[in-house]
Amino acid sequence: MSAITAIGGLNVKKSIGSRTIVFPTPTWVVGTYDHEGKPNAMTAAWGGICCSKPPCVYVSLRKATYTHGNIMRKRAFTINVPSEKHVMEADYFGIYSGKDVDKFSVSGLTPVQSSLVDAPYVGEFPLILECKVLHVIEIGLHTQFIGEIIDVKADISVLDANELPDIIKVKPILFDTGNRRYFGIGSYLGKAFSAGKEVQSNQYQLKLLSRKTIQEVHLQGI
Amino acid sequence: MSAITAIGGLNVKKSIGSRTIVFPTPTWVVGTYDHEGKPNAMTAAWGGICCSKPPCVYVSLRKATYTHGNIMRKRAFTINVPSEKHVMEADYFGIYSGKDVDKFSVSGLTPVQSSLVDAPYVGEFPLILECKVLHVIEIGLHTQFIGEIIDVKADISVLDANELPDIIKVKPILFDTGNRRYFGIGSYLGKAFSAGKEVQSNQYQLKLLSRKTIQEVHLQGI
Structure with missing residues (x-):
């Protein structure tokens, strides 16, 4: 089967086509005002940071959404990071359109x-x-809105000792692009710009060398 | 203190400035060839899906990176999603430059x-x-490379019953933009385009109504 790729001792990979499946993607709520000043909230998973200076974040939206028109008019939006306990409201914001309902009013959340x-x-x-x-x-189907981050605001209750938002306290929600589910964050895995230095250590390199030697012995059929 | 915002019964929010702090962001490795055909891998957290049709993903990179020049020349890249067990190698790819080292060779991973x-x-x-x-x-500091996803490939061992990559088996890594740490994924929180329908239920709306009544009673000082 041509769609399956196996290389040497590596895992066998299967082609699953040209599609938007990758992990992780966020669950963010985009806040806007409509032409009458009515606040609206819409959930998006197509978003991310795209520049450090100036600090920029984007969301990609279909032209058919109410939020698309709102941003085109107001040239402004907010990105709101829901916590696990608001997964129901976050999903609600993604199902219905602000054209038809006042989502803040129905959900009871405060604009x-x-x-x-x-x-x-x-x-x-x-x-x-x-x-x-x-x-x-x-x-294409989506318009990408790149916004300059004018300010970040965080609940005092989620700040850590360095006065930075603590991901463990924020409890952000991930969107699973495969089976369309929500997940929380899990265990601490390591310190960035630090854990990787270990790759150059003698211990790591010796392990690598012994693995290569074993592979060669296998190839020679000994 | 003007940087602290309190509204009604809501949590008190603190301004933490114009910066790139938001959750979650991914830990992805970008694969490219240099001008001599040497494969390179670089880790990036500024990435995401930005269009469904055509299926597109982006990474934003500083001009100073080796990968930036490689993509400008080849007009192609891969996004590689590391699993938790490769957190050390993923971090390594983000610390050192392909200008100075052959990162595939040092890490022992296979291009x-x-x-x-x-x-x-x-x-x-x-x-x-x-x-x-x-x-x-x-x-600004970053160039955004928007790539059309020509194909997605997944290890057969991470596919679910629907032949889609299972986020639980892939075990992707999150980058914590606040304190620069890595985290895994956590618990299942709910089904997308489904959990939110509950917001319109009688039960949810009754709870909302009783909360509003309690707030009004408090405001009237009864």
Whole structure:
């Protein structure tokens, strides 16, 4: 079967086609005002940080969404990071359209007007980014809105000793692009820009060498 | 203190400035060839899906990186999703530059030539995306490379009953933008496009109503 690739001693890989399956992707809620000033919230998984200076985040939205029109008009949005306990409301924001319902009112969550950008944020969510649109990129079905992060706000209750939002306290939600499920975050795995130095250690390199030797012995049929 | 915002009964929020702190962001390894055909791997957290049709993923990279030049030249890259057990190698790929070292050789991981795009993928990683560059967006310190996903390949061992990559088996790594740490994925929280329907239920709406009544009673000082 041509769609299956096996190389040497590596795992066998299967082609699953040209599609948007990758892990992890976020579960973020985008806050905007409509043309009448009604606050709206919409859930998106197509989002991420895309520049450090200026600090920028994007969301990609279909033109058919209510939020797309709102951002085009107001040139501003907020990114709201829900905590695990708000998974139901986060999913609700992704199912229905602000064209038809007042999602803040139905969910009981609180739209708070940003003092920095022309958009509301979700008062109950622990971490929010207030953004002004810098670029609008038409890719295909989705339009990418790149926003400059004017400010990040976090609940005092989720800050750590360094006054930074603690991912363990925020409890962000992941979207599973494969089977369309939500997951929380798990165990601590290591320190970035540090754990990898071990690869150059004698211990790691010796292990590598012994593995190679075993492979060669196998190849020679000894 | 003006940087602290309190609204009604909501949590108190603190401004932490214009910076790239948000959760979750991925830990992905970008595979490229240099001008001499040497395979290189570099870790990036500024990445995400940005369009469904055509299926597109991006990574944002500083111009100073070796991978930036490689993608500009080859117009192709792979996104490689490491599993928890490869956190050390993933971090290693993010610390050192392909200008100075052969990172595949030092780490012992296997560069496999894609048959679809002019880039290598990491044979040991369970999930990979093969991409051709569609757009190059200069944002600021970072250049955003938007790639069309030509194919997704997954280890057979991580597929579920629907022949889709199972996030629980892939065990992707999250990058914590606050304190620069790595985390795994955690518990199942709910089904997307389903859990949120509960918000419209009588039970949820009755709870909301009773909460509002209690707040009003408090406000009236009864």
